[in-house]
Amino acid sequence: MSFNLSDLETHIQAHGAVVRVLVASTKGSAPRDAGATMQVWHGGQSGTIGGGALEHQASLRAREMLTQGTGAMHITQPLGPTLGQCCGGSVTLVFERFSAENLPTTLTRMFTRPVAHDASADIPALLQRRINAAQKAPISPTLTAGWLAESITQNTTPIWIFGAGHVGEALARNLAPLAGFDITVIDTEPARIPADLPQNITVLTAQNMAALAKHAPDNAQHFIMTMDHAIDLDLCHRLLGKASGFIGLIGSKTKWARFQSRLKNLGHTAADIQRITCPIGNPNLGKEPQAIAVGITHALLLKRTELESSTDIYQGQGT
Structure with missing residues (x-):
């Protein structure tokens, strides 16, 4: 899956600020694959990252970000007893708050940005090499040292x-x-x-x-x-x-x-x-x-x- 700017624009126009929750990566058994997303706003949400306790907790965290104005963050969540689940794996989720003020407008093939407060000012060399190697091919979401790269939805x-x-x-x-x-x-x-x-x-x-x-x-x-x-x-x-x-x-x-x-x-x-x-x-x-x-x-x-x-x-x- 890839970053769908048009879909995000539609949600922002309808609801104002929106937190996009992305499954950046998974290990072991997980309810959704990397690339799954949901959008959360005050009073509603769309999409799914797998349902159940994981999605419920992610929705609560996203609404806290809407209230507090937090920009972006990522967490790795084990899918075990703390969630009342027995999947046995873990997922890394990226939370990003978007509004009309910070919605990207000049995206072409790839959307690369920091999603952690302690991310470096420049794109990590490892991530840049992966992007360069991809050339025109899409890549799954790639999270490296607090930076996230996603392909842009184009080839529908x-x-x-x-x-x-x-x-x-x-x-x-x-x-x-x-x-x-x-x-x-x-x-x-x-x-x-x-x-x-x-x-x-x-x-x-x-x-x-x-x-x-x-x-x-x-x-x-x-x-x-x-x-x-x-x-x-x-x-x-x-x-x-x-x-x-x-x-x-x-x-x-x-x-x-x-x-x-x-x-x-x-x-x-x-x-x-x-x-x-x-x-x-x-x-x-x-x-x-x-x-x-x-x-x-x-x-x-x-x-x-x-x-x-x-x-x-x-x-x-x-x-």
């Missing part, structure tokens, strides 16, 4: 959901709290899109959704689940005609057989048509909209984990 996966019906809505709500996804929901009428979708979801309406598809990023993952099979077919046709990432189509084996025949008649080769996955989801989970959405979300998370594992050169390192 665009998710375009065509159709805001039961499955489309369930998928959007599943993905909204998860890091690494930039979600867009498209339908033909505003009334078809739930008004209470999470704020980080982009909502678009277009009478001709297939024409809108050409504006999607080339690496977007597309999920076609409209109320109209003709629209579904047109979307498949348009998306096969442009550079695009994954194309998923909701439907039965019978629907897919008919679509393959029609797409062939529209001039697409068999190899091109096989770029479309249909049905989508995990059939073992059931046919309820939420079950289909869970299956899709699971597949996306597996892919996200593969990408993170292949690019993250420092995973949860700290000293």
Whole structure:
């Protein structure tokens, strides 16, 4: 995970001062991995560092910082009897108080800063070497001698959901709290899109959704689940005609057989048509909209984990 400046800005605009709590590193068994965060403000919080007693104590400490105006600190917490937990490991947490006055505005690839009162004035040489070695690759949070380095959230996966019906809505709500996804929901009428979708979801309406598809990023993952099979077919046709990432189509084996025949008649080769996955989801989970959405979300998370594992050169390192 990485430092999400946009998300932090949103919380500050809504609540004023916010304390961001980060799992900087873990040892042994821990409820969340390095990079997990939560934001705490007077009267509420969002995100999670693992729940239970650890999160409760961290929330109390964060609210003390809000009251006292403390800037930043870090602690290492054993997950043992003192918390009434038996995980057996330990976590290092970084607490930082952000407001409109100290919110960073010029971040590019990396956010490096002191998070301890006794940190040196300059970035430690060991941490600088790690940053230099990373070059353009992301790194997990790295805490060294009171200095913290985090990659900036940049490489999100665009998710375009065509159709805001039961499955489309369930998928959007599943993905909204998860890091690494930039979600867009498209339908033909505003009334078809739930008004209470999470704020980080982009909502678009277009009478001709297939024409809108050409504006999607080339690496977007597309999920076609409209109320109209003709629209579904047109979307498949348009998306096969442009550079695009994954194309998923909701439907039965019978629907897919008919679509393959029609797409062939529209001039697409068999190899091109096989770029479309249909049905989508995990059939073992059931046919309820939420079950289909869970299956899709699971597949996306597996892919996200593969990408993170292949690019993250420092995973949860700290000293």
